[in-house]
Structure formats: C-alpha cells, structure tokens
Amino acid sequence: MTDRITLKGLRARGRHGVLAFERAEGQDFLVDVVLELDLRAAARDDDLAKTVDYGVLAGRLVEVITGKPVDLIETLADRLLDVCLDDQRVRTATVTVHKPHAPIPHEFADVSVRMRRGRADH
Template sequence: MSDRITLAGLRARGRHGVYDFEREQGQEFVVDAVLELDLAPAARSDAVTDTVHYGELAGRLVAVVTGEPVNLIETLAARLLDVCLADPRVTAATVTVHKPEAPVPHTFTDVAVTMTRVRPR
C-alpha cells in the first residue's frame, strides 16, 4: 500500500518511565504516527467518513500518552499502535515515541522508539 496518513510531532505530557520522579513530575512525549490505508475511497467521495479522521486519532493517541503510566516507551508505542490499528481500514502503522527529556546523563537531542505493525490478512 502506498497511501499514508502521517501525524507528526503530536505532543502530550505523560508520566511514563522507570524512575519515581518521572512518574511524579511527568514530561513531554512526542508521537509520530504513520497509517497505511487505501485513500482512494476518500479521494473519490471527498468525505471524511471514508478515511481516518486525523483529529480524532490525535485525541485518542493523546489519551494514551496522558493515561496510565508505563515503564518503557516500547510499551507506550505498542499501546499507540493498537489505537492506530483499531480502524480496520488501516493495513499497517508505524509509531515513533520521542522522549526528549529522558533521564540520560549526557548531552543528547532525543531518545525515540519506532515500532511498525502490519495487520494480519
């Protein structure tokens, strides 16, 4: 499938991490999501009901980031993938979770995990 919807740089504050202070203080997480699906029906009809509504998707992803804390951003990415794949039109999804404030004792720009899942046929 060559059609994609990309939602990049979605920011939300979450309390994920292995350290107590990460759970207590929280920090910003940045999410990129790429959905693969056939966009031809939406292009023909010009109706939002024939595609994934990226505004609603953003709300569901933010709810996961701001919701129940997890230790690892790998777990967070897997939960976000579940949200992306909840729409049966989505054949595959890739999610990147950025943790730019990760407790790393060195100068760095970003820590990120990227995971891709393909819907079984």
Template sequence: MTADRIALTGLRVRGNHGVFDFERRDGQDFVIDVVLELDLTPAAKSDDVTDTVHYGELAGRLAEVVAGDPVNLIETLAQRLADVCLADPRVRAATVTVHKPQAPIPLEFADVAVIIRRERT
C-alpha cells in the first residue's frame, strides 16, 4: 500500500440537494474535498499526465454530480462522488468530504460535513 495521495479541496458547486422543498427549489453551495490514494510512481517517472489522475478532469466530473440529480442526503451525494473517484482503476481508496455550509439549522454554526472513505474491493 502506498502513502501517495492526490487532494482536491474546496471545490464549490451549486446543487439542489436536501430534504426540504426550499433546498431543492432554491439550491445552495456545496464544498467538496477529495483525497485519492494511489501509486504516483508511474507519473513521477514519466512526467506524463496520462499516468496519473488528471485533477482538472476529476473536478469537472465531481461538479457534474453535485450540480446534477438532487438527493435528500449529503451521505448519498458523498457516495456518488466516491464512485466517481473509484471509477479510475488506479485509485485504491478515496476519502470524500461534502460540506453543506448553508444547511438549514436555526443556530449559528460554521459547517456541516459528511466524510466517507471507500476502498476498492
């Protein structure tokens, strides 16, 4: 197992996820962090982007999921994002954090987040 990682943090995308009608109607910003675990040795040796996960393309695919079909729970959204990360066979594991900083909580708070880690089986 390698300790190599690629991290993409702070990806802000508007989505319409939530259990309340107004969340699905009005939408809100979600902030996504992902950490991919994979062997970066081939990319380091070749200096070729095709030997690694292209994080710009990954960001685009993640954004499509967040902006796409609404779900009730950010747990479900996090799983969909993990599935995108694990679609690349080089990725051994992915940790996904979905932040919902405008969650409908009637108290002052800094953030609500769900964090999941999924491994290739």
C-alpha cells in the first residue's frame, strides 16, 4: 500500500527542552507527519468520513505541542505518534519534530527527530 496523507511544517509554540530558559520562554516547533492508510474508499465515495480529517489531526497535534512540557523532542515525537495512530485506519505513521531554535552554540540549519511506528507498535 502506498496511499499517504502528508502534513508538513505544522508550527506551534511549546515549552519543551532540558534547559530552564526553554521551559520559561518557549519556542516554535515544526512538525511533519506522514500517515499511511488505504484511501480507496474515501476516493471512490468522495467522503471525508472515510479518511483522516487532517484539519482535526492538526488541531490535536497542536494540543500536544502546546501542552505538557517534556525534556526531549523524542518524547514529544512519541506522543504525537500516539495521536496519529489513534485513528484505526492509520497503518503506519511517521512524525518528524524540528527544533529550529535548539540551544546549540554554533550555526546550524535544523535539528530534528524522526520516528516511525506501525499499528502493531501502538
């Protein structure tokens, strides 16, 4: 199966990080999500109820990003994966969390964590 729904560059402000100023000031996080599922019924019937509503999904992901702080973006990615896999139609989900303002004392383009889970891992 190669059907996918992709959401790229979802931006929300969170207070995740190990350092105190990250928790106090917060920073923007960018999230990319790829859902693998069978989209044939949705396409055939032109029916939103037969697919994942990516607007609703985005709202739930933002709730996690803006919610309870965690130290590691690995933990944040894992929580976001749980949201993606809550929909039983999703067979596999890949979440990438970008931390563009990570406290690195050198110039860098991006820091991210990518995690992929299937239904059996959920």
